[in-house]
Amino acid sequence: MQPTTNKAPGYVALCITSIVWGSTWVVSKIGVAEIPALQMAYIRQFMAGSIFVLFFLLYKKIPLPTTKQFRWLFIMAIIMFTSANGLSTWGIQYIPAGMGSLIGALYPLSVVIFEKMFFKSAPLTPITFAGLFLGIAGIAIVFYENAFHHTGSNYVFGIILSVIAMLSWSLGTIFIARNKVDINPYYGVGWQMLISSVILFVIMETTQKTVAFTAISAKVWWVIAYLVLLGSVMAFIAFIFSMKKLPAAIASLYAYINPFVAMITAYFVLHEKLSIHILWGSIVTIVGVYLVNYSIKRSKKIMVEGEI
Template identity: 35%
Template sequence: MKKSNTNAYMALVVVSIFWGTTYLASRIGVRHTHGLMLAGVRQTIAGLLLIGFFLLRGYKFPERIVLSRLFVIGVMMLCLSNGLITWAMQYIPSGLCAIIVATVPIWITIFSYFLVQRTKFTILLVTGMLVGLMGVGGIFYDYLSSLTNPQFRFGILLTIIACISWAIGSVLTARWALKINFLYGAGFQMLFSGIVMTVIASIMGYSLPIDALNIELWGSLLYLIFIGSILGYSSYVFVLNNLPPSLASVYAYINPIVAVLLGWLILQEHLNWTTGISCLVTLGGVYLVNMAVNRNKKQYGTTKS
């Protein structure tokens, strides 16, 4: 096995496991500050570190058009996605949030059809979507009593909006295909979105309690910056550039399982057979969707050439 492939598989393990742990870290962090503030500070610092790294290596600032598109993608994928997810975890369990986020490939497929028009709705694709939605429905059935709580419903709404925003941002990223180093571009996305979220949270009257030595808050923040943003995203980009997309997407099936188990073990979040089976059904539907999309890509590539 080539060294690059070995490193890529190791990076895939990092993404699969550690990105799943960020739900727990976020859930702990929002106990002490608002979700938008936590996500904003996280992305701002991570963005500054990444941009600084590339500037020290001699990289030049991107052109204005590239920066403007990085701003749009950053707001869609990190502000309206990561920020809202972190905010949502003030109201819903981290495991439940991770399971809903696992449906992102379904949303990407839908928006790809309207914005790129390369996705064909085959029987396998529709079946996968229905199975995935049935799994989510089973999870909601297990939380029927919680749905009477307005804050719980608000958390669910934030998570769904976050999924849609991430999907649109992903489609725009593929459509624009910006000519810039992926990690360098990600640094600007993090910085732009981080500033936006921090400003919004400040206007809402929230702040980061920097005058108090709170181990949970600062531990959560440092973990999200260095493990979630820098290590996790760097590994993800490396995986995308060295492994087939179908293999790279494996992380999407492992992240929710890691998040659910950690939430149950450490935070005593709700977990029973209904939730567990519904989670597996959801992931099964997402798997079918990815399989159908990969088949469509192969067929499209063949006809295109």
């Protein structure tokens, strides 16, 4: 389907996606200051997943997933929501929200590395190598700058959690591309959220001390409401809408905008450090991610043209 000529609604949806998803890092940081991160993650995912699933079951009359679809949904729930979303939420409990969002933006780099290591994808071009170098160098600059203000094992632990979350998102991206299942994307995401919420609930209730629902403050419930209604529902709908209305290259710009929204918002709301070095490191990282994405699309285009 070609993008429609009226692209204004698509750009509005792109702005909503970029601003809301960027701000969720800061909002999550506020929430995990009071309750365990994984507890907040499973509450958020259960509520958001219920909204999607109930809408399609009761209003759209879509049947329950088949056994094949459920197996696929279960795997995706573990990779994308239990691991990627859950661990990234846990990670920002110990690191700046801006740092967490920047690490999350690195996933295209690890997708390229995984594809090359395990699936023998197309040869890496000089542009790809340049992008990989810049992405890693930019993160190193931001990490070095933040290290002076966030010392101790917790900071390192938060970095590790965020990197694992980013790698999980990369694996999920590859899995989706190589194991597609015919299911409505909104409906599928709803089921993934519900499944992951149950998994995270079991993990938390059997391994860690959680906060009783009646003891959760009103502020945290407002945080969860924002994450559910705006972060998980509205922004995701806006993202899918922008993909339909705009060229993929433009609709994907949210990935480059999110980290800056997170860092600027965190600076004003959480008073996180935002030095010139952090800004330059972030810009270098995003340029590296862009070059990697550009090289991938260019290589695929050349391969397609070569087969014609």
